[in-house]
Amino acid sequence: MPKTNRKLTRVVIERRDSTGETYTQARDGVLATLTLPETERQAHAFAAAVALRMAHAGEDEATARTSVTEIREIAEGYGYTFAEAQAGYDDPRNQVMCTTCGWTNGMVCPECPGCGCYNGQCSGWRHDEFMDDDERRARNECPDCGGDSTNHYDCRCHDEG
Incomplete structure (x- = not known):
């Protein structure tokens, strides 16, 4: 049981707003779940979250x-x-566009057709931003000596003459 009525009221209002139940139904549901053992409470919360995803996100049960x-x-x-x-999770910016x-x-790279697979005819600034260190090193590596070909650091092939 929540230590204060104010905390109970907040939980009930949150449940009411997310499920569409009346205040009394939400309060009864919260009080019923508070008396359950922790494992059953977690199972109940999981089932409620799945039902909400099905109702609000339009997902089928397996996807939810x-x-x-x-x-x-x-x-x-x-x-x-x-x-x-x-x-x-639901933010469209976080949806995977390329598997x-x-x-x-x-x-998305604004200079090319989109993802990290393509880096043919753009400056590559966006690609570099999301590369890990190993990918960046391999991309900028001099094919002859292995030094950095972008700034010629440790590149023995670059003529400083």
Whole structure:
């Protein structure tokens, strides 16, 4: 049981707003789940989150279960609340646009057709921004000596003459 009525009221209002239940139904549901053991409470919360994803995101049950599991992992991994993790998960900028390179919609390169797989006719500034150090080193490596061909650091092939 929450230590104060104010805390209980906040939880009930949050549930009412997210589920569409009346205040009394939400309060009864919150009070019923508070008396459950922790494992059953977690199972109830998971089932409620799946039902909400099905209702509000329009996902089928299998997709909703997968989504809730991924959102929960994000929340636990980064220390976010479930609502914060869900907002990030549903943000269109975070949707994967290319399964080959893993780029999301927020990483789109404005100079080329889009993702990290293509880097033929653009300056590559956006590609460099999202490359890890090994990829960047391999891209800028001199084919003859292995030095950095962009600034000629450790490149023995560059004529300083």
